[in-house]
Amino acid sequence: MGQIHQHVHIEWRGGTCRVKWWSGEYLDSGRKRYESKGGFTDETSAYEHGQNKLYEIRHGTHVKNRDGATLMTQWLDDWLGAMDHRHLTERSYRSAVEIHIRPYFKKLNASVADVDLLAYRAFKKHVYSKLKDSSAKQVMVVLGMVLDDAVPKLIKVSPVERKRRRGKFTKKPKERKKDMTPEAVEQLARNARTVFGEAGYVFFWTMAMTGMRPGELYGLTREYCYPNWPASDPRPDPDEADRYEEDAERYGEGGELMPAIRVERQVQFGDGRLQFYPPKFDSHRTLVIPPFLAGLLASLLASHDKDWVFPAIMGGSLGTVNFDYKYWRDIADGADERSGPLTRSARPAIPEVPSFKGKRLYLVRHGAKAWLDEDGHSRFAVESRMGHEVPGVEGVYSSVTVAMERAIMKTSQERWERLQERRPTSHS
Structure with missing residues (x-):
């Protein structure tokens, strides 16, 4: 028989147990909407997982199961549809998405949640192997914005790696120009x-x-x-x-x-x-x-x-x-x-x-x-x-x-x- 701990419900199925927690939402019928996760071998781990989810819900950092399963291709459609930039900027962003980002993740059938740090690095390696550094950098900038905007609805944190300067400062080379006469x-x-x-x-x-x-x-x-x-x-x-x-x-x-x-x-x-x-x-x-x-x-x-x-x-x-x-x-x-x-x-x-x-x-x-x-x-x-x-x-x-x-x-x-x-x- 399952056990109920406030808004967390634990039940056994075969050799594993499943935890259910209240999502904070209600169904059209008025009943509470629950989310769940199975595969736990002990109730303590299951209960702690449920409590963590409740904590996230209270603090606005929770990603719903159905949102976390959103495919990258679907999110890219939503992201492009919400763009509000100048013509040239929008054209550049759309080009990066349609030529490089969408085909890669569509082939993997990846959800937004699947794009973790390792997946991000794999895509970066792929892009830099195909394009010149300047073009690859622009594609990565666009992917970074796509993933950043998915927080916190679709993913908790963005996997984008930010450059942190370490060691001695190195000045970027400046374009050499001659005086115009x-x-x-x-x-x-x-x-x-x-x-x-x-x-x-x-x-x-x-x-x-x-x-x-x-x-x-x-x-x-x-x-x-x-x-x-x-x-x-x-x-x-x-x-x-x-x-x-x-x-x-x-x-x-x-x-x-x-x-x-x-x-x-x-x-x-x-x-x-x-x-x-x-x-x-x-x-x-x-x-x-x-x-x-x-x-x-x-x-x-x-x-x-x-x-x-x-x-x-x-x-x-x-x-x-x-x-x-x-x-x-x-x-x-x-x-x-x-x-x-x-x-x-x-x-x-x-x-x-x-x-x-x-x-x-x-x-x-x-x-x-x-x-x-x-x-x-x-x-x-x-x-x-x-x-x-x-x-x-x-x-x-x-x-x-x-x-x-x-x-x-x-x-x-x-x-x-x-x-x-x-x-x-x-x-x-």
Whole structure:
């Protein structure tokens, strides 16, 4: 006959005993819902197990039997369905789940509770054997979030191993960058003109003078660019009416007050097609530009009828091409001459730009910030221009003033003019 100890019930079946404990819930009929575990050879062990379960229930750390049996594939569906991230982040997480995590645990028919420390390490070994370290690390980050979010409903604790620093501190190597000079940007711009026309020349000077992210430049359209903006602003948000009026007063009259570019969006691929998304970190911002760049942009827009400010070779958005592979590597690393009857498009040789050879396009944005820092502009004005959030009291109390913007225009124009003065002159 079984014995009852408060909410714990022990009963024998054959040579082993089973313990049942009240889950703290009730069935639809009003009766108490019990959970159980069998296989004990003595009542003391069974009773202690039941008491431990009651303790967990009282302290909110109990995992119900039916929850603990949830398959990883089912939990992954729930986890993906609850995601609320930016497009690129969500796409990255979903890719890690569908390509690497789900197939592995589906093959094992594993429940969430089955993914203990050893199973976690086995998956880690599997992933690092298949992928480069950087890609494998990203997959493990996603699995870590999946398992962390399963606590405490599906598992008591996460098996994810956290790195704990021990011993002597070792500084991570920092990417080596060379100072960006106006001469280097000019050569990049000329190389880009050879690759995809005048849009290429203006593209690089715009990136160097504004620090815009590549996706923001790829997605820049006429209505948000000097000389059209702010008069051409679509004004899509009624809640921003005050900002629209202030923009018209501060940058309006065809840009005669302060020529500027408005960063409202970027382009990225989503659902198999190029789409507009908010700029990274919702960093909507207005970027004043120096007179020389205002002139270049006005001439460029007058030279073509495309919606994109910087159209690709075929007229579409640069976001639709593999810019790094098709354009950037030739622009930075140089390329041989293209000529002859079988050449699709003849092109003169392109000289390399040593300070950018083998480097990332994004370093032009880095160089733009370095120029602003060199010129001594306020930290708040610089970070705001780069689309960064300034933390703490400084971020709450500071603002970008007209004087700060005019100072940025002035030093940017002077940098360009110094470059023109250093250019060699031809003698007859």
